[in-house]
Amino acid sequence: MRRGEKVGKYRLTKGPVEGGRGAVWFAVDTELGRSVVLKRALLEDNSQADFDELLAEARALAKFSHPNVVTLYDAVRAGKGRNATFWLVMEHVTGGSLDVPVKLAPELAAHIGAQIAAALAALHDKGIVHCDVKPGNIVITPDRVAKLTDFGAAYRVDGSETITPNGPVSLTPFFAAPEAFRGAPERASDVFSLGATMYWLVTGTPPMRGAGRAVRMEAISPQVGPLGSILTAMLQRDPGARPTAAQALTALTDIAGPPDRFPTLPMAPATTPYTDVLTRGEAPTATGGLPRRTATLVRHRPLLLAGAAAVTVLAIAVPFTVMSLGGEDGDKATPAPGRTATAAGFIGDPRTVDPCALLKTTVFDRYEVAELKRDEGNFNRCDVNLKERDEEVVDVRVELDADSLPEAVTRKTKGRVTVVERAAEGDECVRALAVNGARGNSLRVTAVARQPAEVKQPLCDTADAATRFAVNVLNRGEIPRRSPDLPSNSLAHQDACTLLDAKTLEKVPGIDAQEPDVGFGRWDCQWKSTTSEYEVDLRFDQGDLPSDKNARSTRLSDHQAIVMPEYEGPGSCRVEVVHRDYTGLDRVKGTERVALVLKGAGRKGRPCDLATDLAGSAAAALPPA
Template sequence: MRPGDELAGKYVLQEVIGTGRGGDVWRAQDRWAGGDVALKPGQSPVGGAVPFEATLREPRTMSRFRDHPHVVTLLNVLEAPPDAPAGAGHWLVLEYVPGGGLDRGRPMTPGDAARVGAQLADALAALHESGIVHCDVKPANVGRDHRGAAKLLDFGAAYRFRDTQTVTVNGPFSFTPDYAAPEMARGHIPRPASDVFSLAATVHALVTGSRTEEAGESLRRWRAERGVIQVDTERVGPLAPVLEEMLRHDPGARPDAAEASRLLAAVADGEPASGPRTAGLSRPGSGPGPDATTGGVPRSPRGRWPLAVGAVGAAALLSGLLVMVAVNGADDGDEGPSGPAAGERGVVGEEGVVGDPRTADLCALLDVRELSQFGDTRVDTDFGNFDQCEVILNGEGEGRSRVDVSLQVRPGAPPETSGTTRTIGELAVVPGEPAADECRMTLVPPGAETEQRVLLLRATEEGDPVAGGGTALCNVAEAAARGVAAVLAEGAVPRLPAERAEESLVWESACGLVEREALATVPELVGDEPEVGLMEWSCEWADDDSGMEAKVSFHRDQPDSLPDGEWGPLNGYETLIAPENDPETCTAFVAYREYGGRDADTYAEMVRLYVKGPRAMDELCDGVTELATRVSGRLPPAG
């Protein structure tokens, strides 16, 4: 197909204006009626093996809404000519929308985006009333006609939910990760509320810009499955409370499309966007804010918002860095039972054995009495990242030295192994590779395949070698594993005895602190897809060819325990640049806030960064300093 070709004796191809599932979408001139139309090839299922009649589901769906002002008008359906793209069973003749999708346009004001959103929500309400879910609402599938009216463009992914006939072919549902509702990203059947979530993500993107280039594919899908949406609350302004309602994790808690249209229209008209849900939003323990009566979200000077989800039964919040709505919510999207209160033993429910890592008390899994047979014990509840707990064993007498026992929650499925896997009660134990200075094992709780969480247990010698080497260390690890199994035999991981502070980094994303440009200090890593840790509390980049690595993670420690190095201010945060004993690593610690740990000592929450590779130490430290400068500039106010 090329410009000048003619279809049906009247449509003359002019130029390609986009790409659909069936191929290029063309602007064409109607020789008979005058004016332009859009010609979109329809894709025949299974490579064209399905009869022409079966390919008409999309146009028949669109024809129902021919008179709706905010659905692109279907003008005609043509059988595809012999030289049409492979698999095209027909062509849709559509109303031509100048400029194509809104993903190509400039950012809108919040009021303009709200007006577009209200019109799209009105169109979605009509679809939902007819039993159809659009499934792929995004800026690229939205246009505006010459009068400025918003138009929903593409129905190629639509799903019929009131009977067994689907508009698309049976199989995996089509969606775009950056805009998909979490229930869709997890493979559940689309529902009208899924469109409402996607519309909120779309409206946000219309104000702030398209989100499709912000991360690699696996990170985008990871975020989609957990309902992670990066939100710039300063730029969306009065849209914030409406988007919060529409982005709730529980589909049943979102407004329907008609209500979303009303709320968005109120913002467009400059009215308060109040609705039936008026509970104030806050971090744990903060109480209702000044906007609680209107369902609004309190302002923050840097656009950062609280995040409170999961096992403590707190509401999911709109975050200036991200909205991460109920990471551990029920997979089917229904409202599950509230988790145990702080300090209570967990009950295994739909959130799984680990539950919300933000409120999980991992130290409660380590039996200090069991470990005390190996020496004096001290539980360090405030060391390392938020995903771990550590017990320090100090031996007595000659030949006994310090051993650190750490328990860490790791994301992902249980590891595959060709070795022996045994059980302690219902806890599966997968041994790690033997080593003289460390014994590690992966503990797999019941339901780990579904929850996608396992526990990594390590016993590591610190300082002088341990008498008995790896065998002695594995005796320590075995005792710790028995303690974990005993606690989990009574239920889920217990909750923390006190709620996390609202200003804690536990509510933030380490990955979200790193802009793509920040990695320019290590050019070998630009474009590399990071390995994302639990809850985005760490992100790591590595290039096998050059041997260069970089990592950004959260870290807790006593300030006087940090390595020697040079302290200095970066964007108002005291920062330590410290070459490691490893000649190929330079590390930075950005001190975020100090607090009193559970043992009453003073601890600091930090961002820990390192750059590693076969370079001179000065070059590595220059790189990590530049990276720390960029990351510290994106930190929320410490309060």
């Protein structure tokens, strides 16, 4: 899957982002013009019968509408036969999940809890049990509306005849009711999970458990304040002793008070963490030290077979802009239970990390010359040119990436590193790597044949040689830093996404300036039209100026620039604006540049007029070199 492709009537605009196997995309409904989220549904097999069943269930849920539930719109199929993929289409909610370290005032937790209780009451009335209520499945919109999301674990009760038996149940041990561990969740199980969620939102820890995974009532923290009575009721071991969702809604509304008394919620960037999988035999004990993971048990009457048999559905993990929900003044954020230091920092500061530390020329012993090239392309890249008789035969490059690992059939784990392998396509072979647990960061190793007839070994063997060295570096710890640092006037210290403002981007039909696809280090920013084939890509470049027989020179805001018609295919135009000259570590002179590429103008369009206009605006926004 690639940005710009269509899945049914939905055009992919951004992704993939984390979601168990990375299969979550942002998209636009090309018929209705609304933003949606697509999540891949993992079926037991790719049969038409399985998809028809999924489609029937998705459309049944799509008829359910509630202001505190993220709406499921549809299910679609892409491709044919064994290569087909199946996707759930959901409402795109701006805001953020609560699966971040927070500590809320009890009244604010009650305000959120009341909204989720309202959603549960409506679902329970329709015979639907969510089965995985937890902070990571609650989204808070900028106008403070709480919405329940991710129905991958949901199922029907009351003996619905349309549901297939014997699917798995997904649960999160910190928030699951005792009966859910036995594979027998019911409506009251959702009430328990909501109580555990609210307890965590206030105290920063899950309720302490005892024998039979029952909550130890004597250990409930006094921090819960006015929530003490209702949480005690919601967390009872006996499902019959708990209030219904409707009763919990009434009690929580009384505690919450009027919404206008709540403070403004500041925004802070964060990402929902990856949720792992437990088999029945790995269910956690009741005494402390619980890993924060999703357990898989046997259940009956599954609502959506979005994950089947050995591969269970995982929580949607879409990166959001997450609310920082302040409680009492001076409170420090408490880490989420069981969360250890993540591997997200394996790259470190983008402006100091050295991508060339991931390549070594001596591993390419099949070629006469292996030459390290530090400044080809953007700042996230390093190349080794493999040569025979002074002619480049293969280019091997490492690129640091802002995305998580892509989907692939072949994955290998080497130490703390996961490697995704794909078969060579044409004259290119790619490997993707990431440290286990890293979110939103990976790197790519690519071997490209410049002269296929002269290649000395299969391209993927060359890519694997580079990959083995990179894996060894990653297993030793953080990637080494650049030495010396990039100078203060380098474009590496700039944000490519700020060089084109909303007014400038209005010149491109259908472009939404607020929805760019941001690359690593914010050195690459891409905007796609939702109404046409137009695409604007603004990135940084370094090294030699590109050569093209059709190129013409010009000046934009007192910067040297070159304009290259159809440089990236028909209907495209590339404009490069020089920011500064430099001399590299190898004493070779080069330039740092802003490269703007416009695509999708069509053969009869005049893309270079518009591209030059846009590049002129970017040039005017550059600081002095």
